[in-house]
Amino acid sequence: MSTEPSASQVEQFRDLIVGRLGLQFDETKLGNLARVLSLHGGTDKDAYLAMLAAESGPYPALHKLAVDLTVTETYFYRNVEQIQAFAEVAMPACLLARDGLPVRVLSAGCASGEEPYTLAIAARETAGLGAGSVQIRAVDANPAMLAKAGGARYSGWSLREVGAAMRARWFARDGDLHALNEGVRRSVRFEQRNLAREDEELWAPDSYDIVFCRNVLMYFSPAQAQAAVARIAGAMSPGGYLFLGHAETLRGLSHDFHLCHTHATFYYQRKQQVGAPAREPAFFQPPWSGDRVPPPPPNDPAWADMIARAAQRIDTLAVGAPQAGRGLSESSQPDLQQALSCLHREQFEQSLALIEKLPQQHADDPDVLLLKAVSLSQSGMLAEAQDVCHALLARDELNAGAHYVLALCREEDGDNPAALAHYRSAAYLNPGFALARLHVGVLERRMADPEAARRDLAQALLLLQHEDPSRLLLFGGGFPRSALINLCRAELAALGA
Ligand SMILES: C[S@@+](CC[C@H](N)C(=O)[O-])C[C@H]1O[C@@H](n2cnc3c(N)ncnc32)[C@H](O)[C@@H]1O
CATH class of the missing domain: 3.40.50.150 (Vaccinia Virus protein VP39)
Incomplete structure (x- = not known):
């Protein structure tokens, strides 16, 4: 008779599955994994796991498992x-x-x-x-x-x-x-x-x-x-x-x-050439956060803490902390905390001056460029902000922040269709990006697409409640979370929602 697998057997099973089939199971799915392991592992789970680990060639046991572990929903003309x-x-x-x-x-x-x-x-x-x-x-x-x-x-x-x-x-x-x-x-x-x-x-x-x-x-x-x-x-x-x-x-x-x-x-x-390594921009959640609502921040931290946290996240990537061989000394870290602090106080010129003073080795860092683009756009230097966004997109076409700032600039210039396209790109590239989704909804309402506006504003309202404070700081135009939520509610009310 088959017995329940132990926690360590389930853990071992989970590692084997991600290694062999690519499929990732989070903590909430461990019960399901235990059930499948019971089903396939019979009375001797250790022997089964050892067999699975050693299996090669056409992988019959692994493919049998795929029947029970894969999600297979599909239909004709999907999307x-x-x-x-x-x-x-x-x-x-x-x-x-x-x-x-x-x-x-x-x-x-x-x-x-x-x-x-x-x-x-x-x-x-x-x-x-x-x-x-x-x-x-x-x-x-x-x-x-x-x-x-x-x-x-x-x-x-x-x-x-x-x-x-x-x-x-x-x-x-x-x-x-x-x-x-x-x-x-x-x-x-x-x-x-x-x-x-x-x-x-x-x-x-x-x-x-x-x-x-x-x-x-x-x-x-x-x-x-x-x-x-x-x-x-x-x-x-x-x-x-x-x-x-x-x-x-x-x-x-x-x-x-x-x-x-x-x-x-x-x-x-x-692209014509392939093989450039992908790098996750600092300000965003992992790409797979898309259909999961991120956990709410405990409480909005004080601005000073938030600035420190945001700057720390930029620092980590800007100096390449996880990469061996790059300098980590105090003096080699760009002082983004001060620049962010100026941005928060709406001192855009000072923020730009601080960014300009960064050591040359940081000048092209995507996070530094993003901060520069935001500061330029906030101080009304739209053409310069767009140039920086284009430079950033030339390096990283999937940079949601660059699309967002570009959209702000196009909107400011009165080019709503281009603005909407860039807001949509930002919201698609980062499904948790509340501000991008909010702007999509606002523009859709203005451009007489009430049904789409209702859907996107409702989603923005949900996302805003969980939005990362450092992203609000960078992209929120100085508005606190509560003001953005009120704006979203007012837009929805205007649509009769
Ligand atoms: C949700 S279905 C998607 C079907 C279709 N592409 C669609 O979008 O309608 C996911 C499919 O991916 C398959 N799959 C999952 N992991 C796989 C792997 N490592 N190799 C090949 N197929 C895999 C599953 O068996 C499943 O049939």
């Missing part, structure tokens, strides 16, 4: 804007680059097949494209999902975003299910592969023009997500397109891609 961007932007651009050869698409983490089949249908549905325009390879670690994908029979629930006419074109009724058209079915090749492992064949250079890796990396540990994105980038053609889940970003994971925004959705284009 339809991305499918439109695929068909109307990525496919035509890649077809041109391929000079008539079919575009090579990878659906990484394809689950039961709805995503790659959607891409095959979308290519056929789009004028100028067609069945021969695309080759789709779809991979997943979960054998049960791949078996379902191969069967290509789906419930009405899987087709909930597919209209009647399209259903009639591509599916035939089969009892309660819908059987996919044979031609579409044959155009997708399914394989069992593990995205968390090196795999020379899967990741061979220049193998894919378009990669969909949606709602997979959000379950990976940051290190495994970073490694998987590096493999994807290495296997893509320069200029190829990468689609992540709509709430996932590459911020802090990769500098190998440009950010694209069309069809009201974000996606990425691979």
Whole structure:
């Protein structure tokens, strides 16, 4: 009879899973892990764990585990804007680059097949494209999902975003299910592969023009997500397109891609050269904080404490504390505390003067540039602030702070559409960035999009209550949390919400 695993066995299991499948389980999921370990480990959990640790080759035990450990929710035409961007932007651009050869698409983490089949249908549905325009390879670690994908029979629930006419074109009724058209079915090749492992064949250079890796990396540990994105980038053609889940970003994971925004959705284009290490900007939460509400600060600390804390965080990165070999002496640290203090007191000239006085080695540090851009924008030097933001974005295109300050400047110049695009980029790149979300909502209301404004302001209201004080200090324009919350409430009230 199977017994409950011990805490240390569950811990060992958790480490093995993150190492082998990339999947990260936080403390709240340990009960589920214990259940799965009981199920697979039988009476001798230690022997099972040792077998799992030693397993190599096709990894049968690991793949069996994937059936119980993966989240497999998917459906046809999920996030339809991305499918439109695929068909109307990525496919035509890649077809041109391929000079008539079919575009090579990878659906990484394809689950039961709805995503790659959607891409095959979308290519056929789009004028100028067609069945021969695309080759789709779809991979997943979960054998049960791949078996379902191969069967290509789906419930009405899987087709909930597919209209009647399209259903009639591509599916035939089969009892309660819908059987996919044979031609579409044959155009997708399914394989069992593990995205968390090196795999020379899967990741061979220049193998894919378009990669969909949606709602997979959000379950990976940051290190495994970073490694998987590096493999994807290495296997893509320069200029190829990468689609992540709509709430996932590459911020802090990769500098190998440009950010694209069309069809009201974000996606990425691979740069010509890849391999630049990603660095997490100081002022932001880890990228995976997106769908988790951060814990509330105990109480808003006094401004002085907050300034010290914010400056400390900049210092840590500015002098490269975690990196060996870089100077950590007192004198080598930029005095950002004073500059932040001046910013808080609205002494922008002094803040700029202090930034200018920083040792040359810190002049191009992203955090220093951000502080400079904020100080310039606050003192009305909009053109100079935008130049600094552009310099920052040239180094780090996914810097949410730079997009935010650029948006403030564009708004100040009366260019609301450009401002909204940059606020949206900031809010997308850092889903916890309350001020960016607030400005998105305010501009949407002003630009007569009440439905979107209501949604974004409601989210901003939630985020503002938990927003990091040092981010409010840097980007809040001198307004305390309470004033920003009141502003958000007033905007919502004006919308009748
Ligand atoms: C939530 S589904 C996403 C399906 C589809 N991409 C979508 O967005 O609708 C996540 C899929 O990723 C797969 N997955 C998780 N870890 C994986 C790994 N290490 N290698 C390959 N696939 C993995 C799971 O088996 C699951 O089918």
